[in-house]
Amino acid sequence: MExxxxxxKRKLQSFxxxxxxxxxxxxxxxxxxxxxxxxxxxxxxxxxxxxxxxGNWFRSLFNSKRRAxxxxxxxxxxxxxxxxxxxxxxxxxxxxxxxxxVESFDPVDxxxxxxxxxxxDDPLFQKESQLSQFKKFIANANCNPVNGSVERKxxxxxxxxxxxxxxxxxxxxxxxxxxxxIKDCVPIVFIFESESNDSFSNKFCFPKVFLEKAKxxxxxxxxITTNELISVLSxxxxxxxxxxxxxxxxxxxAGDIRNALNTFDFTFRSSxxxxxxxxxKKRRCIQMETDLNVSGRELCPSFFLILGKILHCxxxxxxxxxxxxxxxxxxRTKKLRDNPEVIIDTLTVNPxxxxxxxxxxxxxxxxxxDQIAMVSSSMSDIDSLFGQQNWMLKSPWNRIQNYxxxxxxxxxxxxxxxxxxxxxxxxxxxSPEYNCKAFELNRSMDALCFKTxxxxxxxxxxxxxxxxxESILQLNNVIRNCFSEAPTIQNDFxxxxxxxxxxxxxxxxxxxxxLSIEDFAL
Amino acid sequence: xxxxxxxxxxxxxxxxxxKYRPLEFVxxxxxxxxxxxxxxxxxxxxxxxxxxxxxxxxxxxxxxxxLARKMLGNQMKNAVLxxxxxxxxxxxxxxxxxxxxxxxxxxxxxxxxxxxxxxEADSMTEGAQQAxxxxxxIYSKTTRFALACNTSDKLIEAIQSxxxxxxxxxxxxxxxxxxxxxxxxxxxxxxxxxxxxxVIFTADGDLRQAINNLQSTYDGFGTVNxxxxxxxxxxxxxxxxxxxxxxxxxxxxxEAYKIxxxxxxxxxxxxxxxxxxxxxxxxxxxPEYLKLEFIKEIGVTYMxxxxxxxxxxxxxxxxxxxxxxxxxxx
Numbered sequence: 001m002e003x004x005x006x007x008x009k010r011k012l013q014s015f016x017x018x019x020x021x022x023x024x025x026x027x028x029x030x031x032x033x034x035x036x037x038x039x040x041x042x043x044x045x046x047x048x049x050x051x052x053x054x055g056n057w058f059r060s061l062f063n064s065k066r067r068a069x070x071x072x073x074x075x076x077x078x079x080x081x082x083x084x085x086x087x088x089x090x091x092x093x094x095x096x097x098x099x100x101x102v103e104s105f106d107p108v109d110x111x112x113x114x115x116x117x118x119x120x121d122d123p124l125f126q127k128e129s130q131l132s133q134f135k136k137f138i139a140n141a142n143c144n145p146v147n148g149s150v151e152r153k154x155x156x157x158x159x160x161x162x163x164x165x166x167x168x169x170x171x172x173x174x175x176x177x178x179x180x181x182i183k184d185c186v187p188i189v190f191i192f193e194s195e196s197n198d199s200f201s202n203k204f205c206f207p208k209v210f211l212e213k214a215k216x217x218x219x220x221x222x223x224i225t226t227n228e229l230i231s232v233l234s235x236x237x238x239x240x241x242x243x244x245x246x247x248x249x250x251x252x253x254a255g256d257i258r259n260a261l262n263t264f265d266f267t268f269r270s271s272x273x274x275x276x277x278x279x280x281k282k283r284r285c286i287q288m289e290t291d292l293n294v295s296g297r298e299l300c301p302s303f304f305l306i307l308g309k310i311l312h313c314x315x316x317x318x319x320x321x322x323x324x325x326x327x328x329x330x331x332r333t334k335k336l337r338d339n340p341e342v343i344i345d346t347l348t349v350n351p352x353x354x355x356x357x358x359x360x361x362x363x364x365x366x367x368x369x370d371q372i373a374m375v376s377s378s379m380s381d382i383d384s385l386f387g388q389q390n391w392m393l394k395s396p397w398n399r400i401q402n403y404x405x406x407x408x409x410x411x412x413x414x415x416x417x418x419x420x421x422x423x424x425x426x427x428x429x430x431s432p433e434y435n436c437k438a439f440e441l442n443r444s445m446d447a448l449c450f451k452t453x454x455x456x457x458x459x460x461x462x463x464x465x466x467x468x469x470e471s472i473l474q475l476n477n478v479i480r481n482c483f484s485e486a487p488t489i490q491n492d493f494x495x496x497x498x499x500x501x502x503x504x505x506x507x508x509x510x511x512x513x514x515l516s517i518e519d520f521a522l
Numbered sequence: 523x524x525x526x527x528x529x530x531x532x533x534x535x536x537x538x539x540x541k542y543r544p545l546e547f548v549x550x551x552x553x554x555x556x557x558x559x560x561x562x563x564x565x566x567x568x569x570x571x572x573x574x575x576x577x578x579x580x581x582x583x584x585x586x587x588x589l590a591r592k593m594l595g596n597q598m599k600n601a602v603l604x605x606x607x608x609x610x611x612x613x614x615x616x617x618x619x620x621x622x623x624x625x626x627x628x629x630x631x632x633x634x635x636x637x638x639x640x641x642e643a644d645s646m647t648e649g650a651q652q653a654x655x656x657x658x659x660i661y662s663k664t665t666r667f668a669l670a671c672n673t674s675d676k677l678i679e680a681i682q683s684x685x686x687x688x689x690x691x692x693x694x695x696x697x698x699x700x701x702x703x704x705x706x707x708x709x710x711x712x713x714x715x716x717x718x719x720x721v722i723f724t725a726d727g728d729l730r731q732a733i734n735n736l737q738s739t740y741d742g743f744g745t746v747n748x749x750x751x752x753x754x755x756x757x758x759x760x761x762x763x764x765x766x767x768x769x770x771x772x773x774x775x776x777e778a779y780k781i782x783x784x785x786x787x788x789x790x791x792x793x794x795x796x797x798x799x800x801x802x803x804x805x806x807x808x809p810e811y812l813k814l815e816f817i818k819e820i821g822v823t824y825m826x827x828x829x830x831x832x833x834x835x836x837x838x839x840x841x842x843x844x845x846x847x848x849x850x851x852x
């Protein structure tokens with residue numbers, strides 16, 4: 001831990017005037033935005049395999065003699081992983097035109113529709129439904145020009161019609177009908193941003209049944225690796241910055257290229273000037289440290305610094321001023337170097353993410369079973385009180401859990417810190433992900449039950465096979481797969497516990513299945 | 523003459539929060555590094571889309587407005603669209619109003635763009651945020667977005683990804699003190715040091731609230747001393763609470779109980795009292811072991827009060843437990 005914090009500090013302090021080549025500052029401040037968007041395949045920082053996959057899909061459609069099986073491409077992945085950029089680059093390569101769906105709002109003003117018109121039932125004054133707008137769009141896209149030559153184009157759907165959020169199945173049905181009814185229709189590319197903490201996941205929006213029936217080629221993009229980010233950043237900065245500098249930016253952006261560039265923009269373009277004007281070298285170093293603290297995504301270097309301060313407690317060499325009653329003399333400790341409440345108050349991340357990190361990593365800092373017992377009991381006390389609901393607490397209570405956890409760690413682990421100094425990699429905690437998945441599962445189960453029960457819902461999913469129970473089971477399997485793809489837990493302590501929780505969930509959902517099917521049979 | 527009189531009248535009736543809202547970057551208190559960064563952009567233009575996240579009353583909106591004022595000068599009226607939570611911000615507003623604004627042509631010096639300010643962006647509906655992301659990209663040549671919010675995780679990833687996320691932290695007490703002093707001098711407010719301290723204590727790092735409390739104390743009582751401040755803000759006086767904690771540390775239950783029952787008889791509700799106790803203990807210098815235990819006990823009591831049992835019994839149980847911590851157990 002110590003070493004990681006120190007290396008971080010070293011990284012931050014290594015910024016100095018020599019990092020910049022003065023003659024390149026012009027290139028830095030001007031026109032960078034313009035040459036950002038990649039134009040050719042080599043400029044993409046996406047994994048080559050993924051790019052080739054997308055390329056293959058395009059080839060099968062436009063450069064082969066056989067009729068392509070798959071006319072729908074689904075790209076999923078976190079934001080800023082280069083999905084849109086890849087499609088645009090590849091489409092350009094094949095000379096394919098991209099037609100993008102943009103949902104426009106109904107031009108009819110509400111105020112124009114008076115009572116009179118409402119009664120008249122005139123179609124002119126009825127608002128167009130979003131779905132029919134979409135239908136119109138894909139129909140228009142299929143109209144070939146008069147000369148009869150088949151245009152090379154794809155439909156790109158990045159901005160989904162807002163009805164998709166509420167009624168994904170109705171939307172997918174439209175797409176399905178479109179694919180079945182029109183021969184050699186214009187292919188569709190879906191770009192769907194999947195985020196772990198979103199209220200609905202792609203697993204539910206694009207059920208497996210649909211993916212199979214519509215012969216969708218699905219490609220999942222991963223977050224961009226730190227190395228790729230660094231190489232892009234250094235290209236953008238005209239290789240005028242040191243690699244360590246760029247690395248620290250890349251690490252804060254969590255594999256999001258767009259955010260990395262924005263952060264880079266915000267931190268460096270403006271600091272260039274102050275760099276040039278600054279007098280002492282020392283001042284500049286300090287400045288750089290704060291720079292990275294204020295910008296960037298949630299997990300900026302300052303967060304890890306504070307994490308280190310809490311887990312690896314630093315104390316002064318003198319004892320506390322206060323005298324404790326004689327029986328508690330053993331609890332008297334050396335003075336703390338920093339006040340934990342003050343440190344935590346400077347944090348900008350939300351309280352639960354600090355908690356998750358501390359819960360994930362505290363074990364590595366304990367040296368004996370007594371310590372673990374003390375710390376974990378203290379932490380679990382406060383967790384049972386506030387853990388589930390710290391999001392609804394007002395200030396100053398929303399951080400109380402942080403204070404207590406931090407203080408327990410500082411107090412009970414303080415003796416071990418001298419003995420154990422080693423490098424700790426603060427990996428991302430897994431528990432929030434599991435929580436999300438469990439939440440999603442419940443949600444999707446509810447939605448599914450609702451669908452099966454409501455008469456309207458029965459018509460929606462592929463009517464021909466809907467009366468067959470298998471399709472319902474299939475959908476359930478899709479949801480179940482949410483869990484089979486969950487990352488494996490590396491921490492031995494928690495391995496068993498989590499599995500048990502999941503088994504419980506499964507039995508719960510199974511019973512839910514039976515219920516709905518029975519009802520259906522009646 | 524009459525006009526200036528009127529103006530004077532007007533400025534008197536204005537809340538100080540608006541009257542002393544900084545117009546220049548130099549007047550902004552706290553978060554110096556961040557503000558400095560914005561200042562550079564205000565000269566150069568071409569600012570990336572930004573997302574300002576931080577607790578209320580730290581100067582997020584003020585910073586953006588300063589930026590817009592400095593960057594756009596007298597074109598500010600035409601080139602800035604400001605929407606906050608009080609404006610309707612459903613999908614249709616994003617589609618119509620924002621798009622319409624993005625499409626209008628305003629003559630600006632090279633490198634400078636129109637600015638859309640979306641205050642309290644975390645209260646936008648998810649659908650509206652989804653609609654916003656494309657708009658942000660399509661019009662990036664002419665329009666930049668500045669979003670302000672309290673918690674950035676209420677915004678969808680897609681928006682966060684398209685912005686440089688800039689974080690504002692709570693203001694330090696000294697920073698608030700400086701600002702309050704200067705306002706007091708300008709307004710000729712008689713004040714005592716403990717009065718300003720009390721204002722700062724009640725504001726808890728929120729400058730806007732500090733100024734509001736200062737003004738209402740002045741309007742109500744004419745002088746700003748700690749007694750008046752706590753009367754206006756209707757909070758238990760932390761001095762009592764401090765004394766109470768002292769008694770708890772000495773395991774003097776009788777005296778501590780006297781204080782808590784006194785506060786109770788003054789009519790404060792249990793939640794106010796417990797919040798006050800927590801804030802005092804947080805900043806109180808006491809042995810580390812006891813502080814940890816105290817905060818834990820206060821948390822337990824708060825949770826009980828939060829569940830609806832706001833009785834004196836809960837509070838006296840708390841002080842009894844606190845006293846017990848420093849008594850030798852048999």
